[in-house]
Amino acid sequence: MKNLMVFVMLILSVTCMGTTTSLEDMKYLNADAFQLIGKGFEDTPTRYSRLPASLEGVTRPPVWSLSQNCSGLAIRFKTNSTAIAARWEVTGDVFMNHFTMTGIKGMDLYCLKDGQWQFVNSARPTGKETTAMIIQNMAGEMNEYMLYLPLYDGLKKLEIGVEPTALIEQAQVDSPRKGKPVVFYGTSITQGGCASRAGMSYPNILSRIMDKEIINLGFSGNGQLDLEVAEAMATIDASCFVIDCLPNVSVAQMNEKYARFIEIVREKNPETPILLVETILFPHRHFDQSVFTLLQDKNETLTRIYKEQKAKGDRKIYYQKADDLIGDDQEATVDGVHLTDLGFKRMAENLYPVIRKLIK
The missing domain is CATH 2.60.120.260 (Galactose-binding domain-like)
Structure with a gap:
């Protein structure tokens, strides 16, 4: 009797799951x-x-x-x-x-x-x-x-x-809405490392939240301000450019190319907002003192570059600090650098009100 009941329950559970399609x-x-x-x-x-x-x-x-x-x-x-x-x-x-x-x-x-x-x-x-x-x-x-x-x-x-x-x-519904996309340029983090699945990179999350098409120009380990990429980016009729490349560049590279990268994009897009994003604050900076110093130097350098662009008369350049981008509980990464889904969700939610305001 006991075996019969187990058999019946098994049949019922399979039936409740529905038919399978080969x-x-x-x-x-x-x-x-x-x-x-x-x-x-x-x-x-x-x-x-x-x-x-x-x-x-x-x-x-x-x-x-x-x-x-x-x-x-x-x-x-x-x-x-x-x-x-x-x-x-x-x-x-x-x-x-x-x-x-x-x-x-x-x-x-x-x-x-x-x-x-x-x-x-x-x-x-x-x-x-x-x-x-x-x-x-x-x-x-x-x-x-x-x-x-x-x-x-x-x-x-x-x-x-x-x-x-x-x-x-x-598709009949225009969603995420096409035309004048938000363009992201950056690193492995921008590209989506290390989201558990494709929909959880922060640009993809933002695309759904904003109901807006995005262009992802994240290049793992290689968001190094290549000027020919800036020239290509500049041809896109964007609603906003987001530059999030600091984890891949040295201070020397920033001093050499960051301002020129912005200028190339700006030449063809005089009224399009450009958002500069600080490097996220890697959790292991609390233990690795060289990482702590490096992150600090990069963000200070970006602040100076931003102020210099503003002083030159760029009215459409904006700045995003890293303080709370991925939270402050140190639990948002896989390896101290690349984000988990939690980190990507936090980053998207923190960038959303900023970018929404810029593209409104």
Whole structure:
């Protein structure tokens, strides 16, 4: 009798979970057919690249390589499918010992509900090529979706899977709103290291909060004020430029190139707000005295550069101190530098009122 009851409970639990849809039974469509948001330049070597093809061989090799990562890009579509899957191949099959695979080369599905973007589930990678069910057993209503692409890997191909009889169409709602995006330039932190999943980088969080398209020009370890990147940035019709590169530059590099980087962007964008962001205050500065001194020197140097630009007559330059950007409990990083989801959420929430005011 006891075994019979266990068997019945097992059957009931499976039934309550609903029917499962086989990955093999899904209909797969090339994601190239659907709207791509978060792209700053059209003349890129591939659809999912982040810098114009003209910079290949011009910008430093690591910057070019990192520009092939998909951070900030997302696919928009609508469907009434009760299940959604993805089939994709990354270009690098990147692995790190402090960064989840879902963040590096996975994808995140969001659904627009009551005017807000709500997390649905992650597409979890299994290797260089993956076919994964993201969600199933949905009601079959026609909904708007957004699929964030990998933060730290590129895409060779991407297909979206729906049920064979389901409709899948172009997105109808303009959200995050396109036109005059917010452009972020910076480091691995800007690029999204080390978010647990693609939707949790701070620029992506801000895009949802602001309901505004963003362009992510974060280059891990290489946000080093490359002037040719500034020239490319300057061609984007942005609502705001956010420069968040201090963790990657020395004081000497700041003195040499920071003011010129600003001037290049400003020459083509005389009325566009430019927000300079201090380096976040790494928790291990409380123990590593050299780190403490370095952070202090960089932020003091940025303050001076900001004041000099203001003195030259730049009325649209703004400054963000780092004091509370990631909180003061020292719990917002993975390794003392790169942020957890907690750190990214705090950073987005603290930057939101500042950027909202600048783009209003």
